[in-house]
Amino acid sequence: MKCISESTEERIKEAAKTVFLEKGFDGTTTRDIAKAAGINSALMNYYFRSKEKLFQSIFNDMCTLMFEGMLDLVNRPISLRDKISKLMDHQFQMMMQNPNLTIFIMNELHRNPERLYATVGMAKKLPESIFHQQIEDAIAQGIITPIDSHHIMTMIIANIQFLFVSKPMTMLAQGLDEAGFNAFATRHMEYVKDMICEYLFKPELSS
Amino acid sequence: MKCISESTEERIKEAAKTVFLEKGFDGTTTRDIAKAAGINSALMNYYFRSKEKLFQSIFNDMCTLMFEGMLDLVNRPISLRDKISKLMDHQFQMMMQNPNLTIFIMNELHRNPERLYATVGMAKKLPESIFHQQIEDAIAQGIITPIDSHHIMTMIIANIQFLFVSKPMTMLAQGLDEAGFNAFATRHMEYVKDMICEYLFKPELSS
DNA sequence: AAAAAGTTTAATCATTTGATTAAAATAAAA
DNA sequence: TTTTATTTTAATCAAATGATTAAACTTTTT
Numbered sequence: 001m002k003c004i005s006e007s008t009e010e011r012i013k014e015a016a017k018t019v020f021l022e023k024g025f026d027g028t029t030t031r032d033i034a035k036a037a038g039i040n041s042a043l044m045n046y047y048f049r050s051k052e053k054l055f056q057s058i059f060n061d062m063c064t065l066m067f068e069g070m071l072d073l074v075n076r077p078i079s080l081r082d083k084i085s086k087l088m089d090h091q092f093q094m095m096m097q098n099p100n101l102t103i104f105i106m107n108e109l110h111r112n113p114e115r116l117y118a119t120v121g122m123a124k125k126l127p128e129s130i131f132h133q134q135i136e137d138a139i140a141q142g143i144i145t146p147i148d149s150h151h152i153m154t155m156i157i158a159n160i161q162f163l164f165v166s167k168p169m170t171m172l173a174q175g176l177d178e179a180g181f182n183a184f185a186t187r188h189m190e191y192v193k194d195m196i197c198e199y200l201f202k203p204e205l206s207s
Numbered sequence: 208m209k210c211i212s213e214s215t216e217e218r219i220k221e222a223a224k225t226v227f228l229e230k231g232f233d234g235t236t237t238r239d240i241a242k243a244a245g246i247n248s249a250l251m252n253y254y255f256r257s258k259e260k261l262f263q264s265i266f267n268d269m270c271t272l273m274f275e276g277m278l279d280l281v282n283r284p285i286s287l288r289d290k291i292s293k294l295m296d297h298q299f300q301m302m303m304q305n306p307n308l309t310i311f312i313m314n315e316l317h318r319n320p321e322r323l324y325a326t327v328g329m330a331k332k333l334p335e336s337i338f339h340q341q342i343e344d345a346i347a348q349g350i351i352t353p354i355d356s357h358h359i360m361t362m363i364i365a366n367i368q369f370l371f372v373s374k375p376m377t378m379l380a381q382g383l384d385e386a387g388f389n390a391f392a393t394r395h396m397e398y399v400k401d402m403i404c405e406y407l408f409k410p411e412l413s414s
Numbered sequence: 415a416a417a418a419a420g421t422t423t424a425a426t427c428a429t430t431t432g433a434t435t436a437a438a439a440t441a442a443a444a
Numbered sequence: 445t446t447t448t449a450t451t452t453t454a455a456t457c458a459a460a461t462g463a464t465t466a467a468a469c470t471t472t473t474t
Contacts, residue, residue, distance in 0.1 A: 008451080026233035027318060030432060040453050045433060052432095100317060107314045109375045110307060111234060123380040150381060150391070151398050158369035159362065165372055166364070168316045173330040174357060184357070191358050195406040215421080237462060247423050252463060 009047045012037045016044075017058050021104050025055050026111070060119050062105055067122045069094065074131035080138055081201065083131060085193060087156055092189050095164045096182070102161045126153060144200040152200065159192040216254045219244045223251075224265050228311050232262050233318070267326050269312055274329045276301065281338035287345055288408065290338060292400060294363055299396050302371045303389070309368045333360060351407040359407065366399040 006014075015037035019028050030051050034041035048054035073087050095101065109116050127150060135149040163170070163185050171181050213221075222244035226235050237258050241248035255261035276297050280290065302308065316323050334357060342356040370377070370392050378388050 023318060024231070024233060024314070026231060029430080031430090041432090042434080042454085043452060046451075050432075103313060103317050106310060106372050106376065107231070110310050111230060113375045113379075117379060120376065120379060123376055124382075126380055147398060151395055154370070154377070154395060155366065155399065155402070157373070159365050162365035162369040162372070163361070165313050165369070168320045169313065169327065169330055170361070172320075172324060172327060173333055175331075188358055188361060191354060192362065195362065195402060199402040199405060236460080238460090248462090249424085249464080250422060253421075258462065 008039065008043065012039065012044055012047055012054070013058065013061075016054050017061070020055060020058050021062070021098075021100050024104065025108060056119065059105075059108060059116060062101060063120055063122060065094070065098070066101060066105060067126070071122065071125055071129070074126060074129040077130070080131075080134045080144070081197065083134070084152075084156060084197065084200075088160060088189065088193055088196075091157070091160045092185075095160065096185070099164050099167055101164075103165045106165070145202060147200075152196075155196055155199075159196070160189065163188060215246065215250065219246065219251055219254055219261070220265065220268075223261050224268070227262060227265050228269070228305075228307050231311065232258075232315060263326065266312075266315060266323060269308060270327055270329060272301070272305070273308060273312060274333070278329065278332055278336070281333060281336040284337070287338075287341045287351070288404065290341070291359075291363060291404065291407070295367060295396065295400055295403075298364065298367045299392075302367065303392070306371050306374055308371075310372045313372070352409060354407075359403075362403055362406075366403070367396065370395060 012033065016028075016033045019032050019036050023032070028051075030044055031041050033054070034044055037044075044051075044054065048057065069090050070087060073083065073090055076083065076086075078086070105120075109120060131153070132149040135144070135147075135152060138144045139146045167181060170176065170184070174180070174184070176184060219240065223235075223240045226239050226243050230239070235258075237251055238248050240261070241251055244251075251258075251261065255264065277294060280294050280297055283290065283293075285293070312327075316327060338360070339356045342351070342354075342359060345351045346353045374388060377383065377391070381387070381391070383391060
């Protein structure tokens with residue numbers, strides 16, 4: 001998967017990302033990372049000054065991965081209905097490729113909100129977007145149910161993200177394997193897309 | 208809050224619950240627990256043989272707290288509409304009292320699925336309930352949209368649980384304090400109850 | 415009251431862990 | 445090639461951590 005001549009710094013970051021996402025900050029030892037990267041454990045401190053610094057770097061990358069695509073979408077000049085659909089599709093794709101991204105971010109943020117506030121600052125930009133204005137306009141025009149955009153955004157995010165946050169539990173409760181879970185998630189996506197759109201865009205409102 | 212003559216064992220469990228829920232298994236030291244319980248750290252090993260055993264005990268309690276009320280509800284002989292509403296109310300109450308219950312369980316399960324599978328076994332009982340049969344009946348009678356009960360249960364759970372899983376992020380993104388978050392969550396509850404019920408119980412189906 | 419059982423503590427052990435250091439290996443510059 | 449700078453390693457340190465032990469203290473039993 002990796003090209004042969006990958007810089008040591010990148011190798012360390014790749015390994016750290018894998019291990020941190022799997023075990024979290026507290027559950028990860030610097031030796032874990034060194035082993036996963038195939039390097040001497042002192043090298044980690046040579047490139048990144050400490051476990052904490054390396055973690056901050058990874059956490060920042062993960063927040064960017066989480067939010068940049070969504071930020072791009074909420075500000076794109078497309079119709080509300082299309083935007084909501086694309087927002088959900090994008091999240092779903094992202095989570096299928098990185099199933100433990102959300103549990104990682106949410107958990108680390110829960111453990112240490114102060115330490116990570118700066119890093120997650122981009123989350124603040126989500127509410128202040130074109131999306132918000134579009135919602136207000138649509139409400140004024142009677143196209144959608146009157147409801148604050150924060151709630152809509154929360155619905156969009158929760159129904160997809162929680163699927164993956166609870167992945168191990170769902171697999172256990174339903175006795176699914178990886179493929180079975182993916183099928184369930186894919187089907188669920190369609191249902192929640194319908195549910196949210198039907199809730200917002202009521203026929204009696206648009207008529 | 209605690210009565211004066213509380214058994215040492217209970218004091219330790221109370222403290223361990225608080226610390227484990229806050230910091231997780233990896234982030235918690237036995238000294239943390241001892242300090243929180245106001246005891247010598249060797250006492251923990253006297254009552255519970257190890258940190259691992261104590262954790263298992265707490266984790267089991269938390270799973271029970273999470274699922275027993277819901278299991279009771281899904282099997283109660285009440286109407287589907289009432290049941291869905293009560294399921295959501297119950298979860299909401301539970302999470303208001305224990306906001307980090309879900310992130311704790313989901314995270315520990317993610318870190319160590321095998322170790323905790325036995326403990327979470329009760330989650331398996333959720334799908335095999337009267338609720339499931341009620342859904343199938345309602346679909347057969349054309350009262351609700353045809354959809355597998357797993358998906359309905361997931362919608363019910365996700366829309367509430369994720370509110371609390373993402374609590375720190377929501378507070379940051381919207382600049383809310385504790386009271387502000389609670390107000391947001393309470394309002395959101397009403398929206399998602401409406402959304403789910405409207406999605407399932409379509410007027411054209413019941414007529 | 416004396417003995418026995420149960421509870422609690424201080425001191426300590428062996429590992430683990432994040433980090434440093436000094437030296438070795440490699441690459442770059444002169 | 446020699447010198448200098450950069451990269452990598454082995455060895456090690458100090459602190460933290462889970463656990464144990466032996467002794468002190470308390471309660472219960474006889």
